[in-house]
Amino acid sequence: MDNGVRSLLGRSWWILMAYGVIAILFGVVAVFQPLTAIAALTWIMGIMALAEGITSLFTLTTAPGGFARGWLMFYGGISVLFGLIAVLDPLSAASALLMLLGFWLVVAGIHRLLLGLRVRRHVPGEGWTVLSGVLALVLGVIFVVSPLSGLEVTAIWIGVIALLYGVVQMMAALRLRRLL
Template identity: 45%
Template sequence: MSSILHRGVSRTGWLLVFYGVISILFGISALVWPGGTVIALTWAFGVMALAEGIISVFALFNRHLAMSRGWLIVYAIASIVFGLLAIWHPLAVVNVLLLFLAAWLIVAGIYRIVFAIRVRKEITGEWMIALSGVLAILLGGLFAAYPVAGLLTVAIWIGVAALVYGVLQVIAGIRVHKWKRAL
């Protein structure tokens, strides 16, 4: 293995462990403080979107763009507006996003039920597709009816996902580090 690749792999292992530990800590905090997690996540997405928007504005001055300037302008404006709204009014942004999620779940549920009915003669177990549609509609309805509970539920699921992701990152990082030592 080349020395450049060897050095890159050795750094990658520790980086994976570092990211994994951060993800585990984030997951634990999301489970302990789900309300604060929702606000912090919204604020973090706002900061990221604002940074993307500002970087996109600077990219407009580059002669060699991968996409048209028009799309880049639209992207920059949308990123900056969303970023500022998420930073200044995180609860309002989160509530709107949750309502979009609720609407999407309801539409997706209806789609799954219709799909299950249409394919019932071609496949077996279509009832599971229909059931997933019913559950999506129920979840969307619950998110719309009880947005605070929906936000807390999303925060808890994010926390669980972050914990699992973090553990997998730590395991992968340790394995990469052991592999590097074996070379």
């Protein structure tokens, strides 16, 4: 490896270390305070949606004629509305989204279950589609019946992944540091 590249990589080890520390901190919060982590993520998404919506609505004042003004107004309005809901009540917004996902999973689960039962008659030993249908159905019902529990479990899984990611980043940082 070229010494200049090696030196540059070695000097930037601290960036990966910072990513690792941040990921581990987030992971700890997500595992031990899952609803706090979900609320924070939803709040951040709300801020982003608000910024996008306000920018889109502002663009209406400067958009040239013939521009899709109706669509831009609709998009900007929906973005501002979602952003406000997510910022003002992040857990309710996250629960509502998870419930929508739950309804879809119930429908998808029923579809896969019926498809799998039909396929099994023609493909001996094929039970995976049925199993995926049952799992989707169970997860969908959990999300619809108890969205906060679904949010907690989701946050814990995200937290575990963030912890693993943080450790990997820190290991990579220490490896890069040895290049100095």
